[in-house]
C-alpha cells in the first residue's frame with residue numbers, strides 16, 4: 001500500500017515532469033477512480049498549467065493555474081508513470097494527463113481504490129478530511145499536546161490521522177521500535193523524554209524511507225520492517241530478520257486495535 005514515503009517519491013517524480021507544464025488533454029480509461037464528475041475534472045485540468053506539487057500525508061496535490069487543486073490518493077495499489085506512445089501505456093493506467101510536448105503522465109491503479117478529486121486548497125482539504133499536520137511536519141509540542149492525558153493505547157492513537165497525516169501501520173511499528181516504546185503503552189503515560197524519543201523516531205523512520213525511495217529492502221538492517229517478510233531479507237538465506245537486530249530476541253506479532261503489530265518484547269517493555 002502506498003504510504004507517505006511512496007507518495008513523497010511520486011510527488012518528486014510528478015514535480016519533475018509536470019511543474020510549469022500545461023495539460024492539453026485528459027484521457028479517462030476507467031472512470032471508477034474519479035471522485036468528481038468527469039466533466040468537472042476535465043474543466044479544471046485541461047488547459048491548466050501545473051504551478052506546484054504538495055503532499056499531505058498520503059495525499060498528493062497538483063496546484064493548477066486555474067486556482068484549483070487536483071488531489072491524488074493512491075488507495076491500495078496506486079502508482080504513477082509516464083509514456084509517449086499508446087502502445088507503451090502502462091498496464092492498469094486509469095487516467096492519463098497529456099502535456100503539450102506529447103508526454104503523458106499516468107495514474108496507474110490495478111485494484112482501483114485510488115481516487116482523483118478536486119479541492120480549493122490544501123488547508124480546505126485538510127479541514128474537510130479532518131487531517132492533522134503532515135507527519136514530517138509534526139512538532140514535538142504538537143505531539144506532546146496530542147498525547148497528554150490520553151487513555152488510548154499508543155499505537156491506535158498514532159494511526160489516527162487527526163494526530164498526524166501519513167502514519168500508517170508499518171510506519172508506526174517501526175517508529176515505536178526505534179523509540180523503544182511498547183505499542184500498548186497508554187499514550188498519556190509517556191514521560192517527556194519518551195515523547196521526545198517518539199518524535200525523533202517519526203522523523204528518522206520517514207526520512208530513512210524517503211531517502212531509500214520507499215524500497216524497503218534497502219532500509220538499514222537495524223530496522224524492524226524486515227521482520228514483516230514483505231521482501232527477501234538483505235542477507236539471503238539468513239533467518240536473522242525474524243529476530244530483533246539489537247538483542248536477537250524473537251520478534252512478536254500481535255494484533256493491537258485490530259492491526260497486525262510487530263515488536264521486540266525486550267526492547268519495547270510493556271511496563
Ligand SMILES: [Zn+2]
Nearest residue numbers: 244247264267
Ligand atoms: Zn530487542
